[in-house]
Structures are given as structure tokens and as C-alpha cells.
Amino acid sequence: MSETNTIAPGKTGRQNDDEIDIGFLLGSLWDHKIFIAVLTLVFALAGLVYATLSTPIYQADALVQIEKKSGTIPGADMTEMLGGQEKDSETSTEIEILGSRMILGQVVDQTDLDIEIQPTTLPIIGDWLRRKGVTRPDFMEGHASVWGGETLAISELVASHESSTLKLSLESLGNGRYRLKDAQGNELGQGTVGEKLVVEEPWLELTVAELDAPAGATFTVIKKSRLAATNDLKSRLQIETQGKETGILNLTLQGPDRQELVKSLNATNQVFLSQNIARQAAEAEKSLEFLEEQVPKIREELNEAENRLNEYRLESDSIDLSAETRNALDKMVSIEASLNELELKESELARRYTENHPVYRALLEKKEQLMREKARLEERTDNLPETQQQVLRLSRNVEVNQEIYVQLRNRMQELRLVRAGTVGNVRILDDAVAQGQVAPRRNLIVAVAGVSGLLLAMVIILLRAALNRGVVSPEQLEELGLPVYATVPLSDSEKRGSGKRRSKPGGLRHDRRKKDGSAKSLLAFRNPADMSVEAIRGLRTSLHFAMMEGSSNRLVITGPSPTIGKSFLSTNLGAVCAQADQKVVVVDGDMRKGHVHEAFKQDAHGGLSEVLSGKLEFGQAVRTSEVENLSWVSRGSAPPNPSELLMQARFSEFLDYLSENFDLVIIDTPPILAVTDAAIIGKQCGTTLMVVRFGINTPKEIQIAEHRLATGGVTLKGTILNAMEKKAATSYGYYGYYYNYSYKSE
Template sequence: MVVERDSEERYRVMLNEQHIGDGHIGQLHTFLDGEMELLIDEFNAAPGAQFRLAKRNRNGDIRSLGGRLQITEAAGGRGSPTGVLRLTMTGPDPQEIVRSLDAVADTFLTQNVERQSAQAEQSLAFLEEQTPELRSQLTAAEERLNSYRAELDSVDLSSEAQAAVQRYIDIERRINELEFQEAEMAQRYTHSHPSYRTLLRQKRHLQNEKSQLNDRVNELPAAQQEVLRLTRDVEVTQAIYINVLNKVQELQVAKAGTIGNIRIIDRAEIRGMVAPQRSRITVLATLLGLTLAVGLVLLRALFKRGVETPDQIESAGMPVYATIPLSNQQQRLARRVKRWKNKRNSGRDIMVGVLAERDPTDSAVEAIRGLRTSLHFAMLEGRNHRLMISGPSPGVGKSFVSINLAAVAAQAGMKVLLIDADLRKGHIHHAFRMRGEQGLADYLAKQLELDDIIKETSIDNLSFIPRGRVPPNPSELLMQPRFVEGLLQLDKRYDLIIFDTPPVLAVTDGCVVGKHCETSLLVARFEKNPVREIQAAKRRLESNGVDVQGVILNALERKASTAASHYGYYQYNYR
């Protein structure tokens, strides 16, 4: 329902966008054939302003009010009860809170007074119902007595008859009082209650006395008996009527004087804003943030998979040839290429430059120079100078290590050949700004000769063979005799041949290439490859006749924590 102010003192009422009537401000109006009454005391809005009215459920409002109301007893000394109640209410409107609390206190006081005067009010209602009937009975008794005396001229009562009349009056008065008491007890007690049964015994006793008095009256002359009975009716009815009038006055005075035992000490007042408690929320939010942060750190530590220190690898019986720190310069290169590749719907990180050429002083390059020195002495007595670099899983940085190891070896005066043996997803050609076609796969497929696939790079003494066109059967091509024939020719031309192969746990290409290499190394990435995964890759190679000389820990970050995890089986999708 919508109420729209029409003019200074008028408003319009609409229901479902239909006009149902007009009204005046400050007057009670009826709409919808008496189904709705509306009284608007004030309309503090400009003409044309509309307000939406909604009928609210009474019980729902009572529950809502009760949910915001709190009643507590004020504590006294040493926790003793005081009988003082404190009413507290919260809400968004301060004035509504004051009105509601005052209304609750006034209603409680009124109900207390009504409960105190409830008994007197019930008795007064009963007596007010009896008063007209008693007045009628008294008038009728007086008329009967006057008529009988007029018929007999005059009849005097003896002293015995007068005494009987007085006794009748006393008995009837007492019976009448007991009947009033019985009416009150019937509202509070059952008929088996001791007090109720005592009252009934007293009433029966008076009725027996009345019967005995009637027997004595029957012994008098007939005229005196009739006069006595008529006089008795008048006197008894008059006494009862007067007694009832006195009771009515007493109860009216008692009802008017009832004040109850409840007092309102203070009226409602606003004590200030209780919500939102900004300081409390700030403290709780800070504690919650710290708790979540600590929980997240603990959770990450619990589920952390990868190795963090070379000691974890060496404790598993595998020597660590080098620990290469994380290179910020290389990360920037990889991110730039990643954004460029994302335009082609690819999410792989590849390189468009050689770190050893771009930034020779980088700490990662220095670590690779240390690896070059270690390999130089390790490969002196080998049957060939072929080096295979692989890893347990994708994304460990084996291509980064292969490219930069080849670069630092060439810078040291060695004639180096870098072969991209990842015939599926090899991308080393991007580092040298070349294309991946006309490479190893084309030579193995007998489409090109060996000299046709060898590319010279911008780094002196460093040559490169790309992967070539992606074949449907990479492993089978690597197992062709042509691969071994080509290696024998290359051994005569180069001092060091480095193979970058696919992940060992993903495909078998690394196992095929590793059989033809004197030295094989695995690259593990910091916090990515767990020890058991590295061991699984090592076992995979050794089961195919490839000896793994050691491990290179790549992308090492400075952290104090270590983690141990257990993994049983590893499988990677590498397509």
C-alpha cells in the first residue's frame, strides 16, 4: 500500500497502483469497506512524496521486540538480590528505543496494579449483579406485609415472635455472607479444599438452625405466623440489601486505593552507541587475521612437497652437483615471454635470451660456472663427452640449466653443441631467437642431413640443434641407428655435447638418450620436487641402464624451514 501526500492537509491512498481513497492528516479514516483504518498524525514530506505501508504481524513484532530487550536484576552487596530490574534495549533508532522501553515499563506497572485489584474487581462485579435483584425482593416483601396488615386491620407480634424475627435476620445475614465467600472460593479452590469444606459445614449448620426456628414458628397462632413470616422477609431482605450496599462501597474504595508493589525508578535514556564496537571489531579482526595467517603458514608447511636444502637430497644417497639460486633477471625474462605467449593461448614459461650472455655476473650464472668446473673433472676419464640433463617433472628449469651451462662452457673456450632432445615440447630455440623447424626430428626421419640441422648462435664456440618438426613417434625416432651414427660424427667435432631431454617420469625419451651419454644429471626445483620424486626418477633411469651421477637443485630461495613429505607414485601429463 502506498500513501502519497496530496496537499497541505490531505493525502491519497493507493493499493496495487489503484486509488482507493483520500484522507485528512490528523483524522481517522476507514478504507476497503471498513477492513482498514488509517490515522496519520503528521506528514513531514513535500507534496507528491510517497511512502510504502506494510501490515506487520503482531506476534512477529512482539518476538522482534523481545529479541532486542534484555532484563537483568541489579546486584546488591555481595551478590544479594535487590529486587531492582534493569531494562536494556538495542536498535538503530534512539527515539524508538526510548518509547519502547517507557511503554514496557508503564505496561508492567499497569498490569501489576490490575493484578493487585483483580480480586476486588471480581467481587464488586458479583455484588453489582445482586443489588438490583435484592432491591426488587425488598420492595415485593414490603408490599406483601402491608397488604396483609391492611386486610386484618392490625396484628401485633408477641415478644416471642419478635425474637424469632431477629433470629431469622441474623441467620439470613450469616448465610448470605457465607454465600459471598463461597462465590469467591469457587474461583480459587476446588470443592475438596479444606477451607471450602469448612465453609460448607458452617452453611449447613445455619440452615439447620433456620429449620428449627421454622418449627417453633409453626406453633404460634396462624395470624401471627403469617405476620411473622412477612415481617421476617422484609427485615431479612432489608438487612441483606444494606449489607450488600456496604460491601460494594468497601470494594470500590479498595479498588481505587490499589497502587501495586512496582515502582519505576528511572525513565529510559540513551547511553550511547553499543554497535558496531569499532575497537572490539579491530581487535577481533587483527586476531582473526593473525590466526588465519599462522594457520595458512602451518597448512602450507604441512602440505609442502618440495625439497628445500641440498642436505635432504644427499641424505637420500644422491650427490648434489650444484645449487643454483633463483634468478630475478631470469624470472623477468620468463614473465615477459609468458605474457607474449598468453596471446597465443599458451601458459608455458619460455626464454628469449641466454642469462649467461645477458647478465654474466648473476648469482645463478656463477653457480652454473661452479657446475661446469665440477663436470669438467668428472668427465675427464669418460668414454665420451656427452651430458644429458633431465628432470622428474615439467617446469623444474632443466632447459634453463642446459642453455646456460652450454653458454658458460663455450665462454671457457670449449667447443659446445646443445641439442634440444625434447621432440614433443622443446623450446630452446626461442632462447637463441631461432625457429624450431629443421632440427633433430627431421634428421632422424632422414629428411635432412646432420650439417643441415646444426645452427650457430651469437655466442662463440656454441652450436645448437633444435628439436625439428614435432613427430608422432619421438621415442621410436631416438631409437633409430641414425641417432647413434650422428652422435659418433658429432663427438669428433665438439668438446662437449649437452642434451636437454623431456621429464623422466612423463615420457621415456630421457631413458633412450641417457644410454648414449657418459654423464646424466637430474634437475630438481626448490619446493617443487620432493625427495621421493627425485628418487623415483633416478630409479626409472637406472632400470633402463642409465647411471645418474647427481642432482642439480635449481631456483633455491633463502628460507629457514625444512619439510619432509612422503609420496608413493608420480605421473605427469606431457603432451
């Protein structure tokens, strides 16, 4: 003998459907921990597969130094006056030049980056197989896919297009021959490795340097425009400064081909170095051109000044200057030479800076100072005799022009040496080297994918828990004004057996073995000590007193929706009552989809529908079972009009027959929210109970079902909360009363 007791709950659960119980949500996560773990593992494995099959991306780097650049005219470089500001500006300028289309476009021309070859591979795993060097199997002979060791190299591809991308298909014909097609599949021509193929429309010239692939292997050849190839290179190139005010640049380039990365990055450095040298030499060339224009003019002015001085001396018989006049002349000549030198500097700075630049402003201030000093000297010489003043002026012009002429000649020689030996201010410290794979980062991808799976599983469970309005406690039913006659837990034995035999909700199993008329599949017969059976025994006791007030010995078991365990409760309640020496008959009132016959391992034909249609007598429809005092009536063959059959007088006569011959008539009816059969049957029975499935049926459904029965004239006696489970989501609160004790015979 077994007996199960319950403890009154300490508090009710989710009294307000609009409130979210944090403890319930956390418990729901724990209840579904296996689902969370499985989904997390699936996502992590998917991330691992993605990281493994993705094309690896490598990175190459190089180091370049931008040295301090001096001006082509001595003294013109005044960056030391500004500290490191000018150097930082110069480095930033060089970075922009290095990333410009002027530099990268030349790199594209030198390295053929405008030609891209894409081998045709198998879907998903084709690239991975090719990277691993897996050779073509025999059964793939003639297939368009490219396998490990099969290559194509193009030495020349010239097309007429300028801004658009040309896409071609090259198919190997074997023995070094190939067929060229356009994007639409039209054949453009056939060629041989090493020979130039000329196509007129669209015009192009193609020379294949190497083709190592069997017949059928196909490659996609893309001829990019120069601008598209340049922009692609620019998007992959990164330039960063190393340290502060060092002038050292770190160049990195990423891509799937390590050889192409090293080749492209080295070409970028060389093009940048060459243009820097050319730019420095160009500055010297411009300065030299300016000086070559000025030297003849200065020479002519010097000759004129000498002639005027000689003529004046002959006219005035004045040959020598006094000491005072000679001293003034030397100072004035020095000032004129300095002014002339500043003018040369100004001509160069005007090409590089604006007048507001600090270097340019410093030069102008120095020039104004010399002009003021020159003016003071001229005032002093105004007191000299007229002859001395004139000789002074003419001598000054001669000596100034002579000084300027010598300076220009010397500067021209310096510029010629600068132009011949220009090395630029760029120095390559480290050549390009492929450092290794930078993407995809396998560990990071697997971790992110696993966390994504974890979060997705948690979101799914939390959303289901938050949106779930199913009844999970007897108190919720009592708040609706419905007495709870029994709380039936989900059978442990049924849960253990679900791995071998799929169970219907509530414990009625689909067992398609031989239908031998056995009632051994009933839980009350198979495992009478089960907790569910003990709860049904408690229901038997409650019904004994409830049906005393009823008008008949007929009990209707209904529910709001299907698959909530009505048949399980009907059959096992019948078995439990039969074991208490009551003559019990269980009637399958669901003539559409009833399955009471499955509990007794027999067919459904020869049941209620045949009785109501007059094809079968009352006594012939009643079948006995192995359980003493327990009989049952199947649903019969599914009729087209079940509701109409139930409304006939023959159904009332059949119920009277059963009531006279049995102590208890239990009728399993269809869901009340689906059809009206339950209301029709309940109208002719004394007691009606509604089965509510734990966590499935909502309070709203129960209220509508009760209203539907009341509309049909049926008074609902109470409810049965079926298939209750003890979960972490509920054990912290309103499941403290759960079935905690079992008293079994030894």
C-alpha cells in the first residue's frame, strides 16, 4: 500500500500575470540547462567549422623612415625654430602621399594587381580542400572544380575598358590549351600557353604563362579597372607612425596570398622612395632654372655699373675714396648682399609657404631690419661732398652686383651637385615580410559563436517563460473560483519509459504492438504505487462525496484543449474505482479522435458511433478488461456527424442503460473549446470535471471553457490539475508543497 501526502503551499505563484517573477525565470533556465548546453555546443561547432573553412587572411609589414628634409637653399630651412611641429607636419604629409592614388596606382601597374584569378571550387569545402593540397579524385575527372596543385598564371592581360571590370572564364582543354569565354558563357577564342591570344570583340590580349590543370578545370579571370584595383589596395594598406616624433612609419598589408602581400608592399616602398627622390631633385631643378635666368641679368647690370663708374672718374678726375667713404661703402655692400640672399630665400619659401607661415614671417622681419640699417647709412653719406657721394653710389653698385654675381654662380654650382646627388629623405628600414595569419581568429570565433548560442538559448527560454501564462499551481485555479479535486503529478515511470516508447501527455502511450485486449498498459495496473496513481486515488475519494450531490452516477471528464491527459485520467480513474469493488465503465465520447481503445490494446470499431447509428446493441458495445469490475466502450468508427448523433434519443437511452448496469459511468469527451460534444454529453450527466494541463492551459482558456459549458447548461463541478512537474522554476516558491513523501509497503 502506498500513500502520498501534500503540504499546504507557503505562497502562491504568479498571482498577477502582468508581473515577471525573477526566481521563476532563473529556475526556467536551470530546468532547460540541457537545451542551453546543446544549443551552445551547436553554435560553437558551427563557429569552429566556419573558422576552419574560411579563407585565411595573412599580414605583411615593412618599416620606413621619414628623415628631416632640408631646403635646397642654405638657410631657408628654419624648422628648428618650431621644434617638432614642422617635423610632425612633414611626416603627416608623407603619410598622405604614401596612401595616394599617385603612388598606389604605380604599384598596381608594376604588380598586375588589376588581374585577379579565382579558381572554381566545390561549394563550402572546395577552398579548404584546395588549400590542404587535396588532389583531384578519379571520379571528379572532367569536373569544372579546381583541386590542389592545379594552377593558372597570366603574364599579360590588356583590355580596352577603362572604368569597368571585365569578367572572363578560362577553361582548361588539356595539353596546355584553353578556351576563353565571357561572363555570359559565349566563347571568345582558344589559345595555347605561352602564346598571345587576341580577341577583337571585346578587344583584349591575353598571354597565359602557366596552366597546370586537367581538361575541364575552370578559372574565373577578372580584369579590374586601374581605379578599382587601386582602391582595393588602398583599403588593405594601413600606415601608422611608430612612437612620437620619430618619423618612422609601419606599413601593413593584408590579404589571402602571402607572396602577393610581400611583392605589393615592397613595390609600394620602392615607388614611394623613387617619387621622393624625384620630388627632391625637382626642387633643386626649379631653383637652378630660376638662378640661370637671373645670372645674365646680374652680369649685365655689373657691366653697366662698372662703365658708369669709370666714365664718372674720367670726367671728375676723382680716383680714390676717403677712408670714411670706403668704410660706408663696405657696410652698404654687406647689407645689399644680405638683402639679395634673403630675396633668394624668399623666392623659394614663396613656393612652399604662405606669408603667414612662421618661417616666412621671420624672413620678412629680418629683411625689414636690413632695410632700416641701409636707410641709416644712406643718411650718413648725404653729408659727403657731391663728388664723393657720386663715386660712392657708383662703386656701391659695382661691388653689390659683383657680390651678387659671385653668390649666384656659387649657388648654381651647389644646386648642380644637389641635383646630381639627391637621395631624398625616405629610407627603407625593413623590407616587407609576411608575419602570419591574422584572420579568421579561430578561438575568438568559436568563443563568440558559443556565447551567441548561449545567449540565444537563454533568450528563447526566458521569452517562453515570460510569455507563458499556463496554470502552474492549484491556487491559480482557486482564484478563478474553481475547486481543485486533485493535483496529479507527471508519472516518474512514464518519464523513464519515454526513451523507448513515446508517451502521450498525461501518461497514455502509443504502443502499436499486438492488440490482445490487455489492460496491463494502464498505469494503475502496471505500477499501482506510482505517485500519479496515488493522486488518482485521492481523486476517487473526493469524487465519492462530490457525486453524492449529483443527479446521476455519470462523470464527464473534459478539458479546454487536446493532449492534456483526459484519456489517461479517465481510464486510470476507472481502474482505481474498479479496484474499490465498484462496477465501472469508461466510455470514449470523442468519436473524432478518441484513443481510449489504445489503453486496452484493441481496435476502435464496434463502439459508441455504431451504437448511436443503430448498427450495434447496447450490450454488444460494452467490453470487459482484465481489471475486475472494469468495462469500457470504444469510440467506434469516426462518423461524419458526431454532434448530431449525441443529440439523438438513442444516446440518452444508452446512458440510462449504462447507469442501470454500472455503479460509475466515466465519459471521456472531446475538448470543449474545439467542439460542442462535451456540453451535449455533460447536459445528461450529473458531474463534470475539467482537466487542466500543468503549464499548458491558461486561465483565459479555462474561463472560456467554463463559460462554454455554462452556456450549454452544464455546471462545472471542479478541476483536476494534471501532469504537474517539480522544476527549479517553481520549487523555490509555490512548489514547496509538492509531493515530498511516499509511504510504500516493504
